[in-house]
Amino acid sequence: MALVYDPPTQRQTMSGPTDRNDLEVLSxxxxxxxxxxxxxxxxxxxxxxxxVVIPVNHTVDGSTxxxxxxxxxxxxxxxxxxxxxFQLDDHDPSRGxxxxxxxxxxxxxxxxxxxxxxxxxxxxxxxxxHGHEAAWIRIVADEVSGRRLRRSS
Amino acid sequence: MALVYDPPTQRQTMSGPTDRNDLEVLSxxxxxxxxxxxxxxxxxxxxxxxxVVIPVNHTVDGSTxxxxxxxxxxxxxxxxxxxxxFQLDDHDPSRGxxxxxxxxxxxxxxxxxxxxxxxxxxxxxxxxxHGHEAAWIRIVADEVSGRRLRRSS
Numbered sequence: 001m002a003l004v005y006d007p008p009t010q011r012q013t014m015s016g017p018t019d020r021n022d023l024e025v026l027s028x029x030x031x032x033x034x035x036x037x038x039x040x041x042x043x044x045x046x047x048x049x050x051x052v053v054i055p056v057n058h059t060v061d062g063s064t065x066x067x068x069x070x071x072x073x074x075x076x077x078x079x080x081x082x083x084x085x086f087q088l089d090d091h092d093p094s095r096g097x098x099x100x101x102x103x104x105x106x107x108x109x110x111x112x113x114x115x116x117x118x119x120x121x122x123x124x125x126x127x128x129x130h131g132h133e134a135a136w137i138r139i140v141a142d143e144v145s146g147r148r149l150r151r152s153s
Numbered sequence: 154m155a156l157v158y159d160p161p162t163q164r165q166t167m168s169g170p171t172d173r174n175d176l177e178v179l180s181x182x183x184x185x186x187x188x189x190x191x192x193x194x195x196x197x198x199x200x201x202x203x204x205v206v207i208p209v210n211h212t213v214d215g216s217t218x219x220x221x222x223x224x225x226x227x228x229x230x231x232x233x234x235x236x237x238x239f240q241l242d243d244h245d246p247s248r249g250x251x252x253x254x255x256x257x258x259x260x261x262x263x264x265x266x267x268x269x270x271x272x273x274x275x276x277x278x279x280x281x282x283h284g285h286e287a288a289w290i291r292i293v294a295d296e297v298s299g300r301r302l303r304r305s306s
Binding site: 039040042044045046049050051052053054055083084085087089091093098100102104 | 192193195197198199202203204205206207208236237238240242244246251253255257
């Protein structure tokens with residue numbers, strides 16, 4: 001139903017398959033590559049039936065998105081086992097181009113100290129500088145999808 | 154419960170009140186100003202209990218966020234009357250600074266041609282160049298909240 005979830009049509013362009021909105025459908029490999037290209041994305045979850053979106057630091061391990069939040073405890077506990085989404089995009093209005101990748105899955109608390117130490121090295125220091133204890137969440141992906149908009153020629 | 158919704162504490166900084174994560178709590182005026190500062194944000198909605206996030210062009214009319222999507226019909230109809238969120242952020246990892254604004258409310262279809270013509274003039278051409286008929290949604294805000302992270306000194 002939604003923009004980013006229309007199945008690819010048979011129409012092909014030089015760039016790959018497109019959906020019914022003429023957006024290029026990105027492959028899983030392309031999506032994962034793009035997810036790794038930025039240090040900060042957005043976590044979406046549902047609270048009392050309403051969607052909430054907050055910026056989070058992240059890294060990618062295989063097809064799993066790993067998030068470090070600056071909050072401790074409460075948010076993380078509420079998310080465990082819940083459906084969540086992680087979204088990342090970029091756009092260039094002057095060129096009429098852009099892309100968006102969406103990961104949908106369930107949130108798990110990450111408590112493996114060795115893994116956390118490794119992820120810590122990979123992550124940008126955006127939040128750590130602020131001196132807060134980090135809380136770690138892993139999103140085990142059920143679906144990874146992405147679209148790219150190119151200026152029509 | 155969530156990062157961006159903690160009520161301001163009594164702690165004050167030179168920049169304004171902070172929440173329990175030491176994030177600066179932005180005023181409504183600051184939030185609305187930031188919402189106007191970028192041509193593209195993210196619409197979040199709930200589909201079968203799962204959060205979905207897609208990039209959308211937007212403009213701001215008072216405290217109402219107006220979105221133009223490149224999809225026609227189906228997505229828009231499904232959203233009418235539903236709780237949705239609009240989110241916009243920016244960050245500078247090298248400086249350890251960033252902000253995020255979240256608008257929560259209900260989606261309404263916008264069908265006032267005069268208003269649409271005005272909004273059309275205000276909007277960036279990111280999607281229009283692609284040649285699709287636009288569908289317009291208005292988010293009547295129940296809550297507008299924002300936080301800013303500054304590098305701790």
